[in-house]
Amino acid sequence: MIRVGVNGYGTIGKRVADAVAAQPDMELVGVTKTSPDYGAEGALRHGYDLYAAIDDRAAAFDEAGLATAGTLGDLLDAVDVIVDCAPAGVGERNRPTYEAHGTPAIYQGGEDAGIADASFNARASGTIRDADSLRVVSCNTTGLSRLLAPLDEAYGVEKARVTLVRRGGDPSETGRGPINDVVPDPAAVPSHHGPDVNAVLPDVTVDTAALKAPVTGMHTHSVNVTLEREPTAAAVRELLRAETRVFLIPEHAGIDGAGTLKDYAADVGRPRGDLWENCVWEESVSVQGRDLYLFQNIHQEADVVPENVDAVRTLATDVSREESVARTNEALGVGLDSLLSDDGSARGQVPADD
Numbered sequence: 001m002i003r004v005g006v007n008g009y010g011t012i013g014k015r016v017a018d019a020v021a022a023q024p025d026m027e028l029v030g031v032t033k034t035s036p037d038y039g040a041e042g043a044l045r046h047g048y049d050l051y052a053a054i055d056d057r058a059a060a061f062d063e064a065g066l067a068t069a070g071t072l073g074d075l076l077d078a079v080d081v082i083v084d085c086a087p088a089g090v091g092e093r094n095r096p097t098y099e100a101h102g103t104p105a106i107y108q109g110g111e112d113a114g115i116a117d118a119s120f121n122a123r124a125s126g127t128i129r130d131a132d133s134l135r136v137v138s139c140n141t142t143g144l145s146r147l148l149a150p151l152d153e154a155y156g157v158e159k160a161r162v163t164l165v166r167r168g169g170d171p172s173e174t175g176r177g178p179i180n181d182v183v184p185d186p187a188a189v190p191s192h193h194g195p196d197v198n199a200v201l202p203d204v205t206v207d208t209a210a211l212k213a214p215v216t217g218m219h220t221h222s223v224n225v226t227l228e229r230e231p232t233a234a235a236v237r238e239l240l241r242a243e244t245r246v247f248l249i250p251e252h253a254g255i256d257g258a259g260t261l262k263d264y265a266a267d268v269g270r271p272r273g274d275l276w277e278n279c280v281w282e283e284s285v286s287v288q289g290r291d292l293y294l295f296q297n298i299h300q301e302a303d304v305v306p307e308n309v310d311a312v313r314t315l316a317t318d319v320s321r322e323e324s325v326a327r328t329n330e331a332l333g334v335g336l337d338s339l340l341s342d343d344g345s346a347r348g349q350v351p352a353d354d
């Protein structure tokens, strides 16, 4: 069993904790909280051992009546891998503590690439050996890497140009914005996403421009890729359909945006309505000569979660990438496109004429 701890139990941390706990080859030793808020109560309700992220705040948990199993140092000494899910930039401040305990660490995409031995995406990263730390690239970068890797393998990417309409904040982030504007963020090109894709796919040329919009549900990408060899739209659809972490949204599903996507995820029983897959509109996949166009949505709270699980196996075992992805997908139920058959019937239903 790989013993795993999660330091920082917010949007990403709580999902990574659940995903780790669902893996047959992993044990979630515990999670940390900085304060005894509703998240700390939620962790205990899930049955997770709670550790104080900051030593001198441990008493606050006792005063609130929330039992802790120790502090971060205790957790670090009890695990094989710590997954840092603290706010962007705080991971860098946590790094010396992990190193002092000799605990291999996984960081998130809000940290600079230099924080870890390698940046990681299960589909796109090359072979990684002997790393003591990994950085799972950001949600948008994860979505782009999953898309560009198979396109590059099949057709060669001459140049990708992507406009990212980013959600302003997560649903729980009441203080975020914008609330009445669409803001170039950053105004200059490229946004960090293109260079970040190159941290896992160094040979793919990609320019990214980003905006923020007053929505919380998902990011939306408008993608144009000039390919080296001319594809057909049908062939690209089949290529993407074969990717386990891409959901090709069928036209007949009547899913027209983030609202219906999230509604669908809830309908099919996804925890927290999470969409771990890139969500690509099938009818948006269009080809003009060597230019491919498509729209995809990325659930920012969810797509990096299976990647974190694979990053844990990469650090802690010799399990191959393909095997890890298969195990993670199986344990979580990743692979939403298999839920709708071509005739629109749900998985598990016996077709009427059988």
Ligand SMILES: NC(=O)C1=CN([C@@H]2O[C@H](COP(=O)(O)OP(=O)(O)OC[C@H]3O[C@@H](n4cnc5c(N)ncnc54)[C@H](O)[C@@H]3O)[C@@H](O)[C@H]2O)C=CC1
Residues within 6 Å of the ligand: 007, 008, 009, 010, 011, 012, 013, 032, 033, 034, 035, 039, 053, 085, 086, 087, 088, 089, 090, 094, 108, 109, 110, 111, 137, 138, 139, 170, 300, 301, 304
């Ligand atoms: N929310 C998103 O859409 C995505 C976030 N990321 C990245 O994941 C990381 C975490 O982001 P979120 O989960 O959104 O943040 P969050 O703010 O929802 O959660 C962070 C948690 O860490 C706790 N924390 C604060 N200081 C801490 C410390 N010193 N030690 C331990 N825990 C501490 C906070 O109290 C909070 O519970 C960031 O690097 C972010 O860029 C990556 C992909 C998507």
Ligand SMILES: O=C(OP(=O)(O)O)[C@H](O)COP(=O)(O)O
Residues within 6 Å of the ligand: 088, 109, 110, 138, 139, 140, 141, 166, 168, 169, 193, 300
């Ligand atoms: O990693 C994310 O986005 P990003 O890929 O645009 O950096 C998450 O959505 C967090 O972004 P935020 O920095 O807007 O909270």
